[in-house]
Amino acid sequence: MTFIFLTGTITFAQQYFPLRGYVYSTDNEPLQNASVRVFDLQTGTQTNEAGQYELSLEQGLHRISVSYLGFLPQTIEIVIDSSTIYNFFLEPDEKVLSEVVVNVKKKDYSYEVIKNVIENKERWQNQFQTLAAKTYVKSVEEIISLKPQKEDEKEENKNPFMADSLPNMNFFEANIQHFQSLPNKQKEERTGVKKFGDIHDLYYTSTTDGQFDLYQNLQVVEKLGENALISPFSTVGYLGYKFKLLETYHNGERLVYRIQVKPKELGNSLYEGEVEVLDGLWAIHKVKLSVPKRLLIEYNSFSFEQEYEFVQDKRVVTKEMFEWKLKGGGETKNGRTEVSHSDFVFDSTYAKNFFGPEVGVTTAEAYKRDSSYWENIRPKPLNSTERAVVKAKELEEIRLNSKEYLDSVDAIYNKVTPLKVLWSGVGHINRAKKVDWRFGSLPELLNPVAIGGWRVQYRIQYMKRFENRKRIDVTPYLNYGFLNKDLRGFINFNFLYNPIRQSSIFASAGQGFDVINGNATISDIIRRNNFYINTGLNLSHRTELFNGFYFNTQLQWNKREDFGDFKFSRLGDELFEQNEPVSFPTTKIFKTNFRIEFTPGQKYLREPNEKIVLGSRWPTFSLRSNFGFNSDNGLKKAFNYTEFNVSQYFNVGIFGTSEYRMALGKFMDTTRLAPMDYQYQRGGDPIWFSPNMYTYQLIPQTFSTFDWFFESHYEHQFNGFLTSKVPLLNKTGIRTVGGAGLLYVPERKYQYSELYAGANRVFRLGKSRFRLGAYYVVSQSNKDGIRSGFKFSLEPYNRDKNTWSF
Known part of the structure; x- marks a missing residue:
């Protein structure tokens, strides 16, 4: 009550009175939009069409200034203790008027205009x-x-509704x-x-x-x-x-x-x-x-x-x-x-x-x-050219959607020709049922560089679309190896059942060759010791539970075997030294994988039966947990791995764009781990600048972790902020970039950090944009000391996401 009373007392003590009047020139012309400022209150107003102004001022002394372009400003001090009328008469400023009317020192006055x-x-x-x-x-x-265009191309691309x-x-x-x-x-x-x-x-x-x-x-x-x-x-x-x-x-x-x-x-x-x-x-x-x-x-x-x-x-x-x-x-x-x-x-x-x-x-x-x-x-009609083009396109659209035309297109598409068999592959479409089949071509039959030498393979694709953008894809695949006389294959099934939420079910079953470490370096990923024989079933589901929150689940059963007495071609022996396959006991395992991903404030556009994500100004947070159970004799715990990630790509105004990613991972249980279940820290490639948000450039070799680790990555692309200001260099289109990374693995007592700086340039190849980069990297670790080296990269521009990524 005391506070309310005091507040009311103070408010009552502050009395306000109107100050009104006119602003005229000395020739008695009203000056519309003249500026009337109260210095001590940092407030003001402008005159209306009649040159009139009005202010409500607290009782007391005030300093009032009036200004208008082309006239000398006028300042007065006035005591307000009741309703007051005061008229201003401004004298012309001959200097400013000459600058406005005559082409003299106009540049100088332009700065005053921008300032205003x-x-x-x-x-x-x-x-x-x-x-x-x-x-x-x-x-x-x-x-x-x-x-x-050649004559045959002109005839082929000719639109009967479009005049030449x-x-x-x-x-x-x-x-x-x-x-x-x-x-x-x-x-x-x-x-x-x-x-x-x-x-x-x-x-x-x-x-x-x-x-x-x-x-x-x-x-x-x-x-x-x-x-x-x-x-x-x-x-x-x-x-x-x-x-x-x-x-x-x-x-x-x-x-x-x-x-x-x-x-x-x-x-x-x-x-x-x-x-x-x-x-x-x-x-x-x-x-x-x-x-x-x-x-x-x-x-x-x-x-x-x-x-x-x-x-x-x-x-x-x-x-x-x-x-x-x-x-x-x-x-x-x-x-x-x-x-x-x-x-x-x-x-x-x-x-x-x-x-x-x-x-x-x-x-x-x-x-x-x-x-x-x-x-x-x-708001206004199309011009004659636009009108003619739109009319022709509308007629063409009617024709392209007519049953007669669609049947003729289907007949051409479904026709088997030697060229399709030998090169592009054969297809068959039933537009009425929205079903499309695709059969591989002859060149796709042979794979000369497969594991174990030459293999013959064949793939069939089946796709069915629905009116509401739902889609079913089924792909069976078989391959046979001549050297080992082995038949392998799989079948994949994918059902996009909710296009708005990007909800889909994926299932696969079969046997084939799989990699132990999918993040291996370029020089190691095709070595024999990175492959094994995998037989299994896989069922996964992905959906958006609410805006920006995605939930992924996966169930797998796998039988993992080494190659045993499998025969390999001589090509691998010629490419690599000590290129021997890895040997490990056969394991049968049941795995579950849960992953949640959340981007707060995710903005999007909604089309009929489609959602277009535009991004967010907030980071993306993700958490995944993998659980493994040995299934040789019942289900027994094998391992449990959990990882938390936060990442973001954002604009830094005129200074460019930045991106970072941090991850914290840990094995909660390592009762029985096979090599393909390990968590790997990727080694650097000799020349290639590997994906910088997920790898480090100068770690000597890939290694595994079985406890917890912390990794962080940061990169800033100046996008020409620095080089565009340098004469001659700015004409080259070269841009600068810098970044850093940190890795900490306590179980190995290993700490690694790196800094890099480089330059890149955007160039066009056909209709696509690419960014070619060169970098100098310096690293320090408690195991290998200080190392340095040059790296190179090549990145395509993703037009749909406005990012540089594959």
């Missing part, structure tokens, strides 16, 4: 708490072949209801989708592709590159950019500054182009910027434009355009996406969990929209 935008951007960032808008997207990509004069084009359009909640939550609902051709390279087929909010200091657009971009209106923008005022013009009654934006120095995180700013409001009007080529991975060039407008007194982006160029595989792709935002609704109330991990959903009806739907929702 930075000081006022918080106002435009916090105009609303939530936003909903209708977003229309049209993306077109024209494909220009750089290789002249029409371009080869990928096309996409969508009608999206977009929702946003400050500071960074968003969601979309795609209610209409039309697409033709390959849309993988098209930018902004979803609002989740990335947004260029230039009021934010940094923009991270993973689909373009791995580093963040610095906005020209960043609080540190002055350090990276130089500005030049190109012109001023009027947009209605408002003066607009058109300013050139250029990087001060070489780099891969700075835009180049133009921005337009509204005078007095200090708000962005338009932008036209290009992304530095050094940042891009997939595209050869990329630029974008934005237009801002007032909607319900809120300043929002209403139009966007993205343009790109992509070269490779003997063709050039020129793309353009136009985006229109309309029907804005601000500060609506949404359910508590509305903005959750599901950031986008495509309705089942979205792909079924007819032509009249698109005619009604397009």
Whole structure:
């Protein structure tokens, strides 16, 4: 009660009074959007169209400043003890006016304009708490072949509905209801989708592709590159950019500054182009910027434009355009996406969990929209070329889905030809039943480098699809060895029964050759002592129990045998010295494997019968436990192994990307272990830079652990942050990388650590991107002292995951 009483007393003592008035020029012209600031309270306002202002001020002395572009600022000190009226009359600043009207020192004033935008951007960032808008997207990509087609290829690829004069084009359009909640939550609902051709390279087929909010200091657009971009209106923008005022013009009654934006120095995180700013409001009007080529991975060039407008007194982006160029595989792709935002609704109330991990959903009806739907929702009609291409593609789609055409395609596919038998393999499809058979070709029959010499083998694949993306795959496989006259084989069965949760059941049975250590080095993995004969049954299940939480279970029964008197070919003797198979007692074992994997905050898009995972800003945690039971005479405990992992890949702004992984593993029980049940620490390869999140580069040889161990790995890719600033070197496209690793194995009293630094370069081979790297590694261990060496790597770019991985 005392606290409430005191609080009420203090509140009562703080009296506020209005201060109002007008801001005019000395010629009695009202000055709209003049800035009225209260220094001691760090607050203020702007004048309206009549030049009027109003403030509510606490009783006492205040210092008030009024400023307007082209006029001398005015500052007064005034005592507020009642309702007060005070009018300001500002005198013209001839120097500033000459800079604005005449092309003199415009560059100097452009810095003042940018400074005003930075000081006022918080106002435009916090105009609303939530936003909903209708977003229309049209993306077109024209494909220009750089290789002249042969006449027979032209005839084979000819589309009867496409005139020769029409371009080869990928096309996409969508009608999206977009929702946003400050500071960074968003969601979309795609209610209409039309697409033709390959849309993988098209930018902004979803609002989740990335947004260029230039009021934010940094923009991270993973689909373009791995580093963040610095906005020209960043609080540190002055350090990276130089500005030049190109012109001023009027947009209605408002003066607009058109300013050139250029990087001060070489780099891969700075835009180049133009921005337009509204005078007095200090708000962005338009932008036209290009992304530095050094940042891009997939595209050869990329630029974008934005237009801002007032909607319900809120300043929002209403139009966007993205343009790109992509070269490779003997063709050039020129793309353009136009985006229109309309029907804005601000500060609506949404359910508590509305903005959750599901950031986008495509309705089942979205792909079924007819032509009249698109005619009604397009902000402007398609141009004549687009209209002709879409019409031709629609007719082609009707033809391609007709029973007559599908039957003819099936007849061609099912026809047995000498070329199929000798090279590609024979297939048989029944489209009505959604069944597909695949039979191996003659070259697949022979395997000259198999264990034990030449083997004849044959594989058959059966697949059945369902309307809801469920799928069954069955693969039987047999092989026969000439040298040992032995027949082996297996059958695999996989049933994807819930595509949304990626739930599947896998089963296999058979006998074949298996590896003891699947993580062996390249030089050891094909040695005879890494193989054994495995007969067994395997049943596994994987599902997502809830978003980001995956549960994997596996049951196995195996009979593991060494090769005994098995005969080997001479090839292994010529490749390796002391290439003898391992000898061990035959074991029969029953194993269970449980693994849980959890990524908090996993974001995803939901398509009809499909879930597309976008990633998370949180690490991934996993825990697995393997239990083994000897089954020679009943079930007896053999071993128990448990391992905990945490890993994460994340962006570090303009400085590049980082990745780490840590693992802690331990055998809880080692009553009876066979070599294939060991936990191995992989040795380094002589030249190859092995997968750095799971291996160490300079451990002399692979060894096993039977108690507990700790391992950690870290790598940072600068992605050109350093080299792009160095003249000449920046033209080579070379990027730098650094990393470290630590391994601790108490049972061996072994400690190992390593540091490495290197350089890599991205290059294109056909339509694929690869990263070639060279590294210098230094290691230290209490067993082998200090070692060092050079390593090399080659990594492909995974376009689906936007990562470098196989």
